[in-house]
Amino acid sequence: MIVADRSGTPALWAVLSVAVLLAVTSGFSMRHPSGHGGSPTAREPDALPGPPHNLPVLSTYFTGRAAETQRIVGVLRGPDRGRRRRRRRDERPVPRVCVLYGATGAGKSELAVAYARDQLTRHSLTWWLNASGPDALRTELLEFAQYVGIHDQESKNVVLMNLWRWLRDQRNWLLVYDGWPAYDDALRRLLPSEGDGEVLITTQQNQGWDGLRASPVELRVFPESEGIEFLVRRLGVEPTEAAEEACTRLGRRLGWLPLALEQAAACIVQAETTVVEYLRDLPGGASVEDTFRLAVSRISETSPAAVDLLRLCTFLASEDVQKTTLMQYRSVLPDRLRTVMADPVTVNREVLLLVDHSLLTRSGDWRDGSAAYGMHPRVQTLIHDGLSLAERLEWSQAAVRLMEACFPMTPDLLASRPVCERLMPHVEAVIDKLAWGDDTGGGLGASQDPEALARLLHRVGAYQEHRCDWVRSLDFFEREAELREIGTGDALGRATARYAVARQHYLLAQLDGAERECRRALQLCDDREEEAFLRLRAHCQRQLGGIMRERNRFSEALAAVQTAVEIYEGQAWREESLDWAVAEQEIGLIHRNAGHLTQAAGHYERAERRIPSRGIQEPSDYTVFRAMLQRDLGIVAQDRGQLEYAEERLAEALAVFGAHRGPEDFETAQTAKFLSDVLRRRSEHHREEARRSLRVLRRRDLRRRARTELDQADRLLGPVVELHRKRSEAEEHKYAACLNKLGSLRLAQGRPAEARRTLEQAEEIYLRLYGERHYYRAKSLTRLGPVLRAQGDSATAERVLREANGIFRAALGDDHPALMAVCEHLSDCAADRGDHEEAGRLRREADRIRRSL
Template sequence: MDDRPQQANSVSGAAGGPVVQTGAHYGDTYIGTTPVRVPREIHPLTGEFVNRDRERTRARALLAHSDGKPGSKIVMFTGLPGVGKSATARHVAGEVDAYPGGELFVDLGKLRGPDGVAVSDALADCLRSLGVQEKVLPSTFAGRAGLYQTWTSGSPVLVLLDDVAEPAEVEPFVPKAPGSSVLVTSNRRLSDLLLDEASVVEIDPLGDEAGSELMQAMCGARRAEQEPAAMRELAGLCGGFPEMLRIMAAALRAHPSLPVAELVAENRADGSQLTSPFTVAYKMLPPEAAELYRRLGLVPVGDFDLDLVRAAAEVPARARRVLVALLDAHFVVDDGSGRYRMHDLVRAHARACAEQHDSAESRAATLRRIVRHCLHRAAFADLAILGRGRLRITDHAELLAGQEQPFTGERAKQDAMSWMDAERATLAAVLRSAVDGGLHRAAWQLAEAMTALYVNRRYLLEWVATTELGVRAAELDERPDAVARLRSFVSRALTDLGELARAEAELDAALPRAEGLGQPRLLASVWELVGRYRDATGRSATAVEAYGQALELFVAAGDLRGRAFVTYFLGCSLDASGEHRRALETLHEALRLIRDVPDERMAGRALTGIGVAHAGLGELDAANDVLHEAISVLIAGEDHYYAAQARERLAEVAAARGDVALQRDNLRAALAVHESFGGPRAADLRAELERLG
């Protein structure tokens, strides 16, 4: 029999968890328990949700765990504030199969303070949701991170991390169990996270139709039917941002008697409510990036290249590096072709920030840099396209002193044309900003430079609009020579548009101004344009008189270019009046002079005139050959508008020779050009092709 005292373990009362007997014990002990419940914290959406089919499909595919790779999947939804990242992520979470280990939701934005996010506190919340008792929660970040890994190592867990600002905010929450997933929403791109093989789903603003659909769904069909146009306009003001759409819808629901049109007017007058979601992201930018953001808000377009970014920047040499922070924050989007975009609402916010934080002089200096950059580049393009011999009121020697020509080499003209064509909306917007900002000299000089594009690509309405701004600026700058040049030259666009009364009025205003300035070349150019207007209106006899005036002045001024071009127009006028043989001789003389200039665009046009004169004389084979040559010359120089004119003349010759196939081919090619330029001639060409069958 054992005489030692009998020992027994007993516990009085009720035990709510494991009971451990131990002897001497040192250090901390953490005791897990089976969770009372599996957390389901990603609540389903209760509000309206539209579109996002493409983004949801991609996200579901990325979460499928079908590639055989171990570890957790990380899918990041990224985009501008208010664009709908969180709603899309929650929607996706509700569409995938349930995760046995549960769903955890962490709103890092709510936990973010002046010193960053309290990640340790967020981990503690997750551990509580998983079933860890308060009294055994580790007090350190390392302890909580380790315990989180333990608790998420069994069954797959889905975690939604909302409003992440740094990659370091993600790593502690990645579950250890195979088959787990993490959904991340962020206003930033989080490049380091991408290096860790996270997948990205870009969330862009909704399109107009989807935005209107969401607005109507939130306001109700009855409200939408009462003011459909105003409702669409209000949705458009929101720019496709669901958060802004909800703000506006909430205002309408809170005030049933508030007219939608009145709400539209309020937000057009003061758009701060529509841009408020961007403020938090703006405050998180580094100071240099915030400054560039404000500068870009002063650029009058939302689509620009890196050179314009540099022009707007305070320190151009650092612009590319600083731009990365704006790309990371989605304030600027790189479209992959060397161009960058800012959404209209983002630009409005950036501009408002500039008005709030920067002095009027600082903003004016930014505008001056932007205008100066565009003017210099456009002036260089003008020189590359039309050569130095062209009549210009702008003193290029003074304007471009110390600047380097960016368009060089064999393709200088084509490169300059392509640049000016691609940037024409930017140039027009900068021109308007220059006028509004009191930069009158730069404004009319830019308007003059832009005509180098318009005489080749025939954007007639734009030509008229930019000229009107240029004339206003030239008058304010007290430059009657620039006024006369711009007003006379725009008569070409107005004539082609069929606005003959306006064209004549511009010439009537320009001629007396030019006569009183003592500038022979300017007066000669106005007479030339008078002759071209008279030709276009069927007054060839008086056109010849105007060309005679112009020739006399150009010869006296020693202007070979002006003499060559007017000789060409004189030849065309003679041909139109039926003097085909004399026209042919004059056009051959014009071609010789033009090749001495030289100018391949005008050489192609002279060849076209020669072909037409041959046709007038019944010499169809010669006409056919010369017109083919003209088309080749013009296409080689990418002078497509004038190539289209030559094709129309060749179609007429083909019709006279009974070659319907050649006629149809050339009409189709001419139609394609006029359609691309938006000119009125396209309708006539379509009708002609229909008649051919």
Template sequence: MQSASYDLFLSYQSEDSAQAEHLYQRLQSAGFKVWFDRARLQAGFNWHAEIEEGVEASRIVLPILTPRWKNSEWTKFETYGAEVVIPLLCEGDWDDVATPPLKRWQNISIDAADPDPADWKKLLAAIRDHLRRPAPIKSERMAFLRYTVNPHFVGREREMNRIHEALHAEPTAALSQGKIHAIVAMGGIGKTTLARHYAERFWRLYTQIFWVDAREEESLRSGYAGIAKLLFPERENGTDEEKLAQRALVELNGSTERLLVLDNVEDEESIQRWIPKSGGCRTLITSRFTAWSPGIGTSRVYVLDPGPARELLLRRTGRYGREAQSESCDRLAETLGYLPLALEQAAAYVAEEGPDFGFEDYLELYREATQDCLAEGVLGSTEYPDSVVTTWKATLAKLSPQARTLLRFSSFLSPEPIPIELFIKNVERVRAHFSEFPLPAGSKPAKESSSDNFMIRNALKDLTRYAMVDNTGQSFLVHSLVQMVERLNAAGDRRSVWLGHLLEMVNAYGPVNAHYPITWDIWDGLRPHAEFLLNLIPEELKAETALSLNEELAKWYYGKGLYNKSLVWEGLKLELAKRLLPENDPRMGSYLINYGESLLRVRGRAEEAAEIFLKAVKIEENASGPESPSVADNLNYYAMALKDSGQEEKAENVYRRALAIYDKTSFPDSERLARVLTNLSSRLLDRGDCQGAEPLIKRAVDLLESGKISASFPYIHHMLAQLGIIYYETGRNAAAEPLLKRALEFCAGTLGPEHPEMVFPLETYAEFLGSEAAVDAAMEVYQRTLKVVEKNSGKESYTYARILNNIGLLLQSHNRLDEAEKPLIESLEIRRRVCGDDSAEFMRVMGNLGELYREMGRLDDAHQYLDPAVQYWDRADVEIKFEAGRLFHKLARLYRYEAKSKETEEMFRKALKILDQRPEHEWTREARREWYEISGEKPD
């Protein structure tokens, strides 16, 4: 740290460093001692502290004013508290580049890089004139300040600038009372510390500085009487404090530039008669009260940012230079919600415990004994003895029962914006708790309002008035430590009652079917609170209301495409249901279905999912009979899992049974019917039966077009895209494209352009464009698809590998063979890592690469990939699937290319034995056509 004094301090924005460098060199040559950061700051220096000391040690500050200068908080901070400022107007207009506090100084227009000789002479003369004058002495100017400066003060430069600019702004009609500004915040934020540092930072600007404790009328009167004694020590002051106080107030209304700090003000009414109304006195107020009249400006102060919070902990404990400590330091700061009082309290405890007790140790202690830790007081630089637990007690005593009730309920919610409608829609449950809190001293019961909205908002106003919440109009925020302390106050039997009622409130406020986008306006804001509450409630207190809330959370995650999270909540719900419900309860079937669907989607464990779905089918059959529509619902999921596990023929039969049940129902649920129709159509399409698939999917789309399906139904894009696929598979491309585009638009408009459900319509549209020979357009759509997959699942996912494989096949089909190789190899390597090199997924791409190398004439490479793939399907422990016939066909082509007639015939017959199971499939028709060219054999 520096100890020398300087004549000049150069203040500039980093973009103007060249001009500053020129000016520095010239001023040095003129014989001045100049503080210039480029010359001063070195690696390892604490630049915050260095700059503060540099400004403090310099007689004159020279701001290099350009349109960029006031964009920095630090350049303003450097100049505002200086003894003398000579603004150098280097670029732009004075009114545009100067801030209000700078306009009290006479500026000099000058080119810093190449000054005009007359301008340079004028600047030197001004500098020398000021340096000849005696420097101000701090002790002579600071008449009375109550506290010492906190050596660990960090992170409030922006706030100090804002306060200073407000106190020195040009007068307006709204500020006719004089220059008055209030620092407002809840307890523990550091309002008093900030005011003390403002006085320390800007002492040179005020001839006198006075500090008054404004908590009570007696302390105000005593404080002003003290000011009178300081101002008029030669007078006979007597003992009448009121007269002395009034004498001080008259003097403070005079023209002398002074700073008056009124600390810990209760509210505006309590200090109205004590505020200087005119003259040169600037009045700075600290208070938890926020509802000030327009004549008093306010600066709302919040918790520290993460960086300054870390700095405070490290400074206070002296634990610099220890990386592990720094990481746990950040975790501790986050745990304490970056509240300065809590940070000071924790740091003092860590420091007192000795060098072997670190932040991680305190975190462990905090987890074990939160209440004890928050109850620890620490005497800081402002002599503030209260702990976190006790610091808000005085504020709580001023709150109405209505406000206390809202605060108590809010303490069991997440430290995220809380929707006000949650309380308005559950007002009767809220009212039931008003009687648990006393009226504030001296107040009367609030008049009963006929408007629930008005009553809840009035209670919030009470909380906002004392900075306990931040109210935006539609939601409000409560600090996490305020919530923690309030939760600690709610111990005992009543806690479970509050939790139970809040659970009912959240469940009632959240709409059903949270996977539907139409519900997301509410669920997006409610979701963190529902999660927090469910995690807070002990398992033994959870009831069926918790099951419902759990279910909606799982649905919300599923609808958002966050399938891993959905699976977690489905698993938690199922475990809770097993504890609360009989095994054969029909609701168990529903919970099994939801869990199985997430398991299938996230883990791809089709066989396990099929067992779960079958169990759900049996539960529903026992409860409702085998022909119940709810049985058909569960059969649909069972068939999905069967299809994904390779049991395609069995899946088709199950789909047909589900459809038959719906067709026997007088008024089937249109959305569930549409899903079965779509899934069965997809199954028929997979086996090449477009003729059978088309009427099914058309029937589903007709349900949409006739209005029997809600426009928010999240399955619509599947229906539209599937009909589009059938059209282009059967050569009706002109009819296909509008449907595929409509599917894309629906999915993007309903779920969002980056939702994982976008993959299906994007992929389908890309395949269509490829079939139209619009390869470049198809590639653009595939690249868009990759971005969606990367955002949601990452590059190391099966889906990402599948898209890369499809890109390779597209390029290959249009004879862009060299370009096709890279995406196929990338796909293969991802599948090796994700699925393993002994999986059907891996072997599928092996076969595709082998076919590509055959077309490229690289026959050895073709065998290197095709032979292992064929050997995989030849193994006795691998169930033969239809795709194996396609792979055998590819190897038969290679043998034919090599003129190996015996091997060609053997492999063709092997391929056709499998492919002929689906005679209408394009793979089968293609293989039959080639075999006919070789053998002359026509299919049976």
């Protein structure tokens, strides 16, 4: 069914006035200010009072569906509603979900629009979401989050989690997910799980919704009476007996499918013919496919360029094909369409022709640059299936070139995010619909210009990496690497792609894949002395150093990063960036992990000297890097037991990160995590001092300070754990590090049961990602030991600590700082069982390691 042009923006609703003002002041422009587009002959119904919304305009010709509407109302407003209000106070409400399913072309979207508009006054917020694919839906949700005033973050997962939390605190909202492809776990994460609201989903799928506790409502073809009523209104004829008889013949011929009826009626109106004449042109046993073929055939006779526009849109997403994009980047389009796109008047004429035949929809406003086009997915399929192989190759390649031309060259910049995210559904469609040649010469189909596709894949991968979606980023970079291997002889491009793949594997803690791809990239850089290859070789060596560090192979890690430093030392371009300084920082990290704290501090100080001088106009990223070095020096001080100095350095770094990156930035969170752990340790020291002090006032003061420090640690660590939990899908190993610190904090707060659960969860993550002999797991075991002892299970605590002791000594040697805590905790266990000689020996071992630092 076709929807009409959108009307003006609705009146402000008091409940969301603050959010709207935030959106306006941030310069946000709603993607769908008043609908998704439609026929120019349709008119907007009388405006309903209600909150801000972005609902499509309901078609002037919408007919019937009263029974199905009542079933939707029954699901979303049924008798269970009262019971929901009588939930326990500590039980959060769960959204009511209705799944409206039916065959494509049955009019599901139109019915959803009709329901949402009819219920506007009952909802505090109504929002329409294109759910045709993960990228399209994610884009819509991110725009929705910005609309309600949620600040953007690097990680898209963090933004979405903040949106779910916002919805959880609101009441009486309605979200419409239009065109959901199928229910699966990946898409399930794009639905709110808590909140007093309603979710209406339109889909072709009627199976697999049990896990969502959703109630399905089926939408079939029109009943004959409603179909006749629709055709009479759509054709604009008097409901005479003859007219109704002709409409009955047409409806029965097309099986009363709303989409087919709409298209046939549009064709009849535009051709100024009759139903009888139209039926004469249809083949026997006509189907919806035949109605579209007939329409396209008639248009191609007078306007082949309009058909070309349909062919291009077939390889893009079904919605939001921006008019400005087509016109601005017309140089990459085939000749005939490029010529049309050069003239706005001709563009409008061709689009109007397609809209009038119900082959294309319009939305937005050309005056503010928001004009966009869309195609029903069924129409896209029909157009695609009618193309020859040569035509598919031509238009698939055109779509690739268009996306490559308009996707930002610098996808990592904050200013590029809105454009990148809006283009992602089209990029996904271009890749999914990629046409491949079958010629024996090895033609690459849509990558007849393989560099265009490779460049697009690389930029999209870089964008996803910047938004911390490393799983999807890896997929794009792997596709690029595969394409470059079979399609181009560009050694630098192949090496760059392999390095990008290695980086994503590393970020996902997939060390085998990271090392394999990194070494492949290095092989491609061998014996090449050009600047671009030298830069890439240095990046690869630093990445290899990080991989070897994670594998506890510290000498190999140092050798790799030192090779990068030697490359920087011999090049004049070393002063152009922070690369040399970062390499020195990475050497410091390797030394710290190996337990060489003096060398680590020395390289952190050297890194600061390697920061290029920019005078008083130092860039923000240089200031942030200096804060990173302060944080690293604070961590070294913590490892040495210099807690007061560590607190000073970490607090200074945290202030800089907070000012430049915000509270939910990863580096800010990392710094807060370490500062929290320092405060927790200082609290424990003060409590120990209080136990030893004989002065009453001194004991009281120390205990007060200990409580204050624990409270500060809790306030710092809570948001960090929540942030890493949101990002845990892609950063599970970093989430485990937070859980380690949270477990120790809970023990210090006198909550050993919670501490044990937390630390066991961290250990399970490390065990799964790194194996049982990795020192990361030993860190969790070291913190778990005191918890078990606090619960009265000293024997199990000693066993766990001895396992940690063995892992540390095998991986890090006999003098690593991590062994201090293990020896001290083992000493306590030995004292518990009365072996004071063993306890003393272990205390002396801990003191020996401490003195060596």
